Amino acid sequence: MLKVEKSIHEIIDSMQDGSTILVGGFGLCGIPEVAIEAIRKKGVKDLTVVSNNCGVDEWGLGLLLANKQIKKMIASYVGENKIFEQQFLSGELEVELTPQGTLAERIRAGGAGIPAFYTATGVGTPIAEGKPVKEFDGKEYIEERAIVGDYAFVKAWKADKLGNLVYRKTARNFNPIMATAGKITIAEVEEIVEVGELNPDEIHTPAVFVQHVVLGDNYEKKIEKRTTRTEEAMR
Amino acid sequence: MTSIKERIVKRAVLEIENGMNVNLGIGMPTLVANEIPDDYQVLLQSENGLLGIGPYPSENQVDPDLINAGKETVTAVPGASYFDSAESFAMIRGGHIDVAILGGMEVSQEGDLANWMIPGKMVKGMGGAMDLVQGAKRVIVIMEHVSKYGESKIKKECTLPLTGKRVVHRLITDLAVFDFTDKGMVLIETASGVSVEEIKEKTEADFAIAENLKSYA
Numbered sequence: 134m135l136k137v138e139k140s141i142h143e144i145i146d147s148m149q150d151g152s153t154i155l156v157g158g159f160g161l162c163g164i165p166e167v168a169i170e171a172i173r174k175k176g177v178k179d180l181t182v183v184s185n186n187c188g189v190d191e192w193g194l195g196l197l198l199a200n201k202q203i204k205k206m207i208a209s210y211v212g213e214n215k216i217f218e219q220q221f222l223s224g225e226l227e228v229e230l231t232p233q234g235t236l237a238e239r240i241r242a243g244g245a246g247i248p249a250f251y252t253a254t255g256v257g258t259p260i261a262e263g264k265p266v267k268e269f270d271g272k273e274y275i276e277e278r279a280i281v282g283d284y285a286f287v288k289a290w291k292a293d294k295l296g297n298l299v300y301r302k303t304a305r306n307f308n309p310i311m312a313t314a315g316k317i318t319i320a321e322v323e324e325i326v327e328v329g330e331l332n333p334d335e336i337h338t339p340a341v342f343v344q345h346v347v348l349g350d351n352y353e354k355k356i357e358k359r360t361t362r363t364e365e366a367m368r
Numbered sequence: 369m370t371s372i373k374e375r376i377v378k379r380a381v382l383e384i385e386n387g388m389n390v391n392l393g394i395g396m397p398t399l400v401a402n403e404i405p406d407d408y409q410v411l412l413q414s415e416n417g418l419l420g421i422g423p424y425p426s427e428n429q430v431d432p433d434l435i436n437a438g439k440e441t442v443t444a445v446p447g448a449s450y451f452d453s454a455e456s457f458a459m460i461r462g463g464h465i466d467v468a469i470l471g472g473m474e475v476s477q478e479g480d481l482a483n484w485m486i487p488g489k490m491v492k493g494m495g496g497a498m499d500l501v502q503g504a505k506r507v508i509v510i511m512e513h514v515s516k517y518g519e520s521k522i523k524k525e526c527t528l529p530l531t532g533k534r535v536v537h538r539l540i541t542d543l544a545v546f547d548f549t550d551k552g553m554v555l556i557e558t559a560s561g562v563s564v565e566e567i568k569e570k571t572e573a574d575f576a577i578a579e580n581l582k583s584y585a
Binding site for chain 2: 159160161162163185208209210211212213218221222230232233234235236237238240241252253254255256257258259260290300301302303304305306307308309310337354355356357358359360361362363
């Protein structure tokens with residue numbers, strides 16, 4: 134079935150307040166810019182958002198924060214955002230900080246039908262509070278629960294019309310695992326090609342995980358920290 | 369670099385051997401990359417999905433799709449690979465990273481590390497630090513020996529919330545190098561010009577002194 138028929142607005146038309154959404158990206162790298170803007174326009178509220186970070190003040194998920202659409206954030210690092218800090222300190226925003234590897238594995242497990250798993254990460258720290266502990270081979274582990282989203286919004290580089298995806302460089306990050314863990318997964322891409330044009334050996338996300346493909350244009354791809362070296366230093 | 373940082377970074381790079389896969393934390397640990405000998409084949413891992421971090425790009429090489437864990441634009445070395453976040457942390461949690469070099473706020477004499485939150489201040493999150501300290505084969509912490517208020521950062525017990533319990537293998541400061549062993553914390557090296565007495569004075573933790581105590585520049 135071809136998955137390129139609907140606009141992002143049609144796809145999220147039935148999205149409800151209180152939905153749990155998975156949003157790909159690391160910092161501002163590989164974020165679904167088109168979907169974030171569409172969700173902002175639609176104005177759905179009380180969202181639980183699962184994403185490694187929460188954007189910056191005027192870009193990425195920071196746009197949904199500023200619009201007061203996020204009730205709860207599940208993330209590993211949220212340091213780059215003043216609105217976040219204000220809403221967190223005033224109690225408007227609930228935050229579940231999760232170690233990055235645990236976050237990735239919770240999403241991977243969600244997509245793979247595994248309800249929970251054990252990890253050494255967080256043992257003996259505040260993260261372990263209230264979680265079941267089990268010993269394997271003399272070492273302690275804590276139980277972590279899987280995450281599944283009502284929607285997953287991912288950003289890929291290329292897709293074919295069936296929804297096979299290819300990512301580019303470190304813009305891959307959380308996108309492939311989130312694609313597996315959404316009840317409805319929407320991939321937005323920079324280029325859509327015909328079925329058969331992608332080399333099957335090079336597909337990162339197989340089409341089975343993707344329900345809709347949207348072509349984005351004018352990706353801003355904002356850079357958080359533009360670090361360079363001089364031509365002189367290169368010699 | 370200030371001379372204190374320079375001393376720590378120059379000592380830290382000695383922990384990296386030819387052929388290793390290494391993860392360097394954000395901040396001072398990142399500076400260690402510049403000191404790795406040119407003839408070493410070392411792959412630097414970035415938790416956002418890159419094994420083989422290269423130097424910063426030139427102006428015309430800047431690519432927003434290619435960043436490190438500190439969200440800085442970088443390049444990739446020949447032989448580098450890209451992967452997703454679950455695979456990245458399979459490398460880290462599965463014990464495939466030879467050395468992780470991380471910054472610290474406090475280290476205890478048991479090898480506990482605190483480096484992610486200060487109660488009462490805005491908590492930004494632990495990122496990948498809790499995964500790294502549990503998963504890397506060797507965990508090296510680098511930090512200044514005393515805080516800017518003159519307090520020892522090496523404690524009998526950490527006062528800050530932990531990143532990991534009994535996870536540090538070696539601690540490198542501007543004054544000393546300590547190992548964490550079954551017999552507790554052991555002073556193995558002193559910075560040149562620094563006496564054992566000075567280290568004792570500036571260290572809250574209890575430690576033993578290695579028989580063959582060495583010195584570093």
